[in-house]
Amino acid sequence: MTRERIPDELIEDIRTRFDIVDIVGRYIELKKKGRTYFGLCPFHSEKTPSFAVSAEKQIYHCFGCGSGGNVFSFLMNIEGLNFIEILKNLSDEAGIELSIKEENNEEVQLKKKLIEAHELAAKYYHYILLETEMGKDAYKYLLNRGFTKETIIDYQLGFAPDSFDILKKFLVKRGFEQAQLVEAGLLSKSKNDKYYDRFRNRVMFPIADSQGRVIAFGGRTIGNDEPKYLNTSDTLIYNKSKNLYNLHKARPFIRASGSVLVFEGYIDVISAYQKGINNSIATLGTSLTIEQARIIRRNTEKAYLVYDGDDAGRDAAIRASTVLESEKAEVTIVQLPKGMDPDDFLQKNSLTDFEELIEKGTSRYHLQKQIIRDKYSFDIGEEKVKYAMEILDIIADIEQAPKREYFLKELSKEVNLSEDSLIDELKKKLLKQKNKNIVKKPAQKWNNHINYGKHSHNQSISIIPAYQKAEREILWIMINDAEKGKKLAEKIRANFQYPEHSLLAAKIYSYYEDGITPSISKLLLDFQDQPDICKLLSSLEFQFEQYDKDSNKNIDSTLLIIEKRKLEAELKSLQSELEIATKTGKQDMIVELLKKIQDYQKKIKLLIK
Structure with a gap:
């Protein structure tokens, strides 16, 4: 298509x-x-x-x-x-009818097919759970877990029977190839090339993308099968590191509340939903990734981590908090009673109890501080110093200077050591950390952290070469003032030095010839499949939004820059030819080239004047 x-x-x-x-x-x-x-x-x-x-x-x-x-x-x-x-x-x-033919692109078609297979599988598993004898035990299991029928329907929970081919037969009958279903993660293939259902005897939790389309499953066994939880592996349509369970449902509530609750499991999310908590999501069988943190940060600044009430859950929350903080999120770690997971707590306690638990949440710093504090006895002076040095390691990891200062004052009072001595040690740790980062970390692609809260676009624009800016200026005029643009087109023609500038100019010339008035929106549609040109077009609009297109002085100086750049490029080419002629000893050519070079040098000097 x-x-x-x-x-x-x-x-x-x-x-x-x-x-x-x-x-x-x-x-x-x-x-x-x-x-x-x-x-x-x-x-x-x-x-x-x-x-x-x-x-x-x-x-x-x-x-x-x-x-x-x-x-x-x-x-x-x-x-x-x-x-x-x-x-x-x-x-x-x-609500606009769009009649289009299917795209003849293998990958696009395969993605569409894999999504379609998952959508059908979700409906089939859901039907088995609610409407068949095979699903009765699984349905009772969910009810016993505290799930209501309404919740089961809302989350389209299902059941994969203890069968090696029930889903396979269902989907093959509907035109799906077995190899495709393996690629989708719905079937597996044995060593002797036999295809069989991947999920068996499991309650099924559909995992949707940001548009609400089913792209994967989580399966929880209702027997003694291992593993207890089986999730879809990464496929063409699903990456567990880049998706979050329930995000498509939770997004409007996250925006409305200004915060998100992050759990480790989909059962926790559904239990929260039954308590009237709609702004919750969960990771998908992995520690929170940087990609997931960025998705969360795009939707809200404030995140509450609600992980299991054991050492593993606590450590996972600390790691997740570190990742979220690197994306400038404000993170609170909610500590559950020892040995309880979020589902347990939500099932056995009221919404008010849970809200009180959230209110008592702590920061990563204070949680780590408490863990370290438990290791030392403050009756011994040397133990206090060791404790302080460990805490300084955590403070050094905090990016915001005011927070570092606050925690440093707090630490000074706690261990009865002077702030000056602690500051000296902190400076050493920060310097060591900085040197370590210089060695280990590649150069950053972005410089936003040096702008001290200001928008970075003024810095970004100012560093482009004058002749590049001049070419962009001409392009902007050609788009926004057709009358002047046509005159400029006659003067400039093919003198653009940047390929993307030449490509955009050629399209604008064609608009002129066809009697079409150029506009950013028209050009963006024409170059929809060329991201570099789209970037150029959007940057033109913001870069020259204060530009006075009626000022001939601006245009004349811009044309001079472009003409100078053109002459300099031609001069450089002549100098290269002279170098070759000198090596080969072609005297006539040397004399001719020297004369041309002098002429170009004079032209450039005249332009500068």
């Missing part, structure tokens, strides 16, 4: 039905500054907001990583879907 088969008018109609600020706001927190909205970029790690969204122009641009475009490109990047899939989703949401 290609873009050309869908009329531009229909695409534009779908685009204009949505406000990019609303769409982006579904994924990240935006704050208005002047006419522009800013937030933390969802496409790279940063500490100050450099991701700009313009309601007026209906575009976005990140001044940190350069990503940019319109509502389509944003959704394509954040959802990992292609243009047609995004167009279809938006048209469905807008």
Whole structure:
């Protein structure tokens, strides 16, 4: 399926039905500054907001990583879907009929097939649980666990019977190939090439993507099978490190409440739901990853970690808190009574009890501090010093200087040591840590942490070469002032030094020839499948938003920069030719080249004057 088969008018109609600020706001927190909205970029790690969204122009641009475009490109990047899939989703949401032929792309078609298989499997498992004799024991098990029928329906819980081929037969009968189902993670293949159901005798928990489509399963045995929990392995449509259980349901409640509860298991999430807690999610069988932390941070600043009430749960919470804090999240660790998991506590206690537990939550620092404190006796002076040195290691890991200062004062009073002595030791640890990072860590791609709370786009723009900025300026005029743009086109023609500039200029020239008035929105549609051009277009709009297009002085100086750059490039080429001619001893050519070089040098000097 290609873009050309869908009329531009229909695409534009779908685009204009949505406000990019609303769409982006579904994924990240935006704050208005002047006419522009800013937030933390969802496409790279940063500490100050450099991701700009313009309601007026209906575009976005990140001044940190350069990503940019319109509502389509944003959704394509954040959802990992292609243009047609995004167009279809938006048209469905807008109630616009979109008749399109299926894309003849093997990977896209396979993804679609794998999702379809999971959707059918979820419905089939759900049917077996609620409507068949095979599902009765599993249904009783869930009821005994405290799940209501309404909850079972809401979460589409199901049951995979103790059969090697019940799902296989069901899906093969509906046109699915067994090899595809292995790739989907629904079937397994034996050493003698026999296909069989991967999930057997298990209560099934469907795992959905951000759009609510089933892409994987978690299975909990109702017998003595090992492992107790069996999850779908990573597939073409599912990556356990990049997905979070229940996010599609919880997202609006996370936004509304301004916080999220993070559990380790899907049963914990469902138990919380039954208590009226809707802003909860869970990791999927792994420790919290940086990708998951970024997803959480895009939706809220505040996270509560509700892990098991044992040493393993405590250590996992500390690790998860460290990851979330690296993404600038405000983290509280909720400590459950010893030996209890969240499901146990929620089943045996009231919502008020749980809310009180959350209120008593602690920070990672104070939890680690308590663990270390239990190791030492303060009756012995040397033990106090050892304790203080361990705590300083934790303080050194804290990025915010005010927090470090506060905890340092707290520590000084606790161990009765002077702040100055503790500061000296902390400085040593910070220096050691800095040197270690220089050796071990690659150069960062983003510099947002040096902006001290300011948006970084002014710094980002100022460092581009003058001739590159001049070319962009001309492109911006060509897009926004057709009359001047046509005159500039005659003067510039093919003199753009950057390939993406030349490509964009060629498209604008074609607009002129066809009598079409250029616009950012038209160009973004034409270059929808070329991210570099989309980035360029969005950066032009933000870079020159204060530009006075009526000032001829601006244009004249810009043309001089471009002309100078063109002459310098030609001069460099002549100098290379002279070097070759000198080596080969071609005297006539040397004389001719020297004359040309002098002419170009004079032209450049005249331009500078």
